[in-house]
Amino acid sequence: MSAQTNKWQALGVVGVGIFIMAMNASMMNIAVPFIGAYFHSSMALVEWVLMSFLLVISTLLLTFGRLGDMFGFRKMYILGAVIFTVGTVLCGLASSIYLLIAFRVVQGIGAGMTMAVGPALITAVFPPTERGKALGLLGIFTAGALGFGPTLGGLLLKYADWRFLFYCSVPLGFIIILWAHLVLEPTPRREQSFDLPGAVTVFFALGSLLLALSHGEEWGWTSGPILGLMCTAAVAFALFMWRELTCTAPMMELRFFKNRLFSAATTSALLNFMVQYMVVFLLPFYFKDVLMLDAARAGLLLSSFPLVILVVGPLSGTLSDRIGSRGLSSFGMAVSAVSLLLLSRLTPQSHWTEIVWPLVLLGFGNGIFQSPNSSALMGSVPRTHLGIAAGILSTARNTGMVMGVALAGVVFNHRLPAATAALAVTGVDQGQLAGLSFTTALHDTLLVGAAVAVAGMITSLVRGPRIAPVGSPVSQPGTGQPAN
Template identity: 45%
Template sequence: MDKSQEYARRWYILAAVLLGGIMGPIDASIVYIAMPAIGGFFSADPATVGWISMSYLLVLGSFLLSFGRMGDIWGFKRLFLVGLLVFVATSALCGLAPGLGWLVFLRALQATGAGMTMAMSPAIITASFPPNERGRALGMNGMAVALGLALGPTLGGLLVDTLGWRAIFYVNIPIGMAAYFWCRQILPDVQSRQRQAFDWPGSLLAFFGLGALLLFASRGQALNWSWPILLLGLAAVVLLVWFIRLEKRIDEPMLDLKLFQNRTFSAGNGAALLNFMTQYIIVFLTPFLLQQLMGYSAGRAGATMTAFPLTVLVVAPLAGALSDKIGQRGLAFLGSLICTLAAAALSDLGQPAGPADVAWRLSLFGLGTGLFQSPNNSAVMGAVPRHRLGIAGGVLSTTRNVGMVLGIALGGAVLSARQVFHTGGLNPFLSALQDAYLVAMLLSLVATLVCLLTKTQQARQAQNGGKGA
């Protein structure tokens, strides 16, 4: 097929994918706003209500690798459409949930639908665009994620106040069905031409290994690192080592470990992991700074926090388009460096700080994140052959979700430990927050150095023999 014909509908394809993909970020941020109302309705304590999000994150992070591989075998379009239907159906059931236990269970099922669309989105976009426009398209995908995260708290507050908490799940139904019918019409049926088998043993080991790791990281502190949680951590290590050994032996592994021999793929995923850990230390801890130390209401704190995703919304597509012209490494390095400076600036905040002092630091972090993520994602997805785009997207999405959970766990652990250390000082909580921001800065600094290991891929190089999509 002529290249001009192959890519003719690329912008329509992108718009359809973004419509389907934006529901996940909206749903993730909208639920946090509704948790107090859900807890009050079911007369549940905050720790119990927290499983509404925890079940979602655990299942999402555990299944992404499997969904990526399924896309390579059975087709990106088929899996994306199934994901949309599962997400819409479970959203409706979440709104009808008769009890908290049912809601936690249905959120876990909802995560399987979100995981299918999340793993397939970068693969579909990469396959649908020529190398010289890949960064721009992935940047617009990053813009949609940021828009969803920014819209969620505002939309959630409005729905909870006017229609009740069940409405936050019903809002997915019209968006999801519109996305399904559009995607069914417009998405290309991209799948490997090679006949491949699915690695079920590897999929099960990855699911239980990643699930155990995420549960260990997220619940360890709450359970005081008691022996059951330590055993769970040991089980996670054993399962993941077993998974890697299995993948090395079989002919058609779920995760082709040869991908990690590509320096750009390995370094890009490593930098992404560290960046998301940095990001979620900041996203998790800053609301405590705003509400407990500065006395903001939840609404005012939420409005201040939007400085971060709104900046990403503007910067991500511009950085992606620029990376198509000048390459990815320099922009990713600069973005990660700015994130490092923003984390250092947050660590310097004192109690007399005002909303503008926090907002410009969050905007600076958003600038760095927008500059880093789009070029880095483009470099990672451009480093793999076409028949491995699905698993590459799954690895990238898994990296993001593991980074989120590890960042929240690390931020909470540092805050608790350093608060005890600073007992007797003028303000132990503020000092502990500053230390946690310094840890975020160090993680971001390492990510910045890792960015230098990637190889830049300019459009002309990619067209003249790069092995990307």
């Protein structure tokens, strides 16, 4: 097989693997109420079907990225696919909610392995002149999974059983394992020591932080458990930083953050996913509680956002290979800010067109931003550290998701009682009070989201031209000029 053919095969196997795992995760979002009813479980318990998966992935991405650098991306990807497939079978066979949560942890370990090294595999096999295009095409699989997953999950729940949400992924898992074994080229093993103390401290740091952000609104931000988790996160992060600065073979090279492009692109990715998930978290409540839409219509409206990313992402990635990434990613964040300003104007009487077009604009902005930003970040580190760079990028995304939901919850729940009280004084009809109060709080929350998007635009603009990674000179191919 020629190198030209093999790189596209590699893109296919990585993309399909990510599609399967992202689709399985997106189907779970609508399956949780049905699973809770089946096992007669409380909402507090059944939410761990989602939380266990997310926390395991988020806390282990850096570790898996580092292991990929050491033992090879191919081995990590195939091992991750095997563990994910085994975990998926076990989830389908789970006889209790506790076993299901435990098996979701197994699933999360496998998914974390593949997600951590996926972008690194693509960066390793594609030349810099095609990296943006390849990462843009990779984004198609994620956007497609987020767009079609809820619809497929709804159909399976309607005509079959929640266990089939897991069973349908098993044959595809075996296909990915075989395909990856045949297509992916082995990467050299590097004789490096593994920083176990660093891995342990960052695990507790991220785990404590994400758990606190996820449950802060529910448990109370000043409650003992949340304050304890925050303190644990702060201490663990301090120990992690000390360890990485003093270790001869650190898990994460903190010197990468001296590269303004790398640190700014990481920050921009985090802010971008915060913006996305502020919208993804709040709009379903608006559809259900204000517009009184059924699940099918609400899902169809929300799918317009990832479907636009599916189209725009590859085009933006290809364009960034030619003209650079800074202008595109900054423009994408600006468009996202405008889309949130438009969404903030929604009312209880808004027509569906007033919802779709801002969501299309949000998808366009995110599609323009993501591929160029990812390409810039991955291209700013030496090839020997692509795994940890991919892990940092994925960690920024996952942390941004959780922070976006947490920020939206804090602002919305703070503004809703105030809006209700203010409107009640004006003599608003009781039948309209709930809807008007909701959209007032939604307006204020999305304005905060727009400000976050503006901050992401600024971090993207100020990152400057690419600085060559240590030991690896980087220039714009064919020009001899620094890339941006």
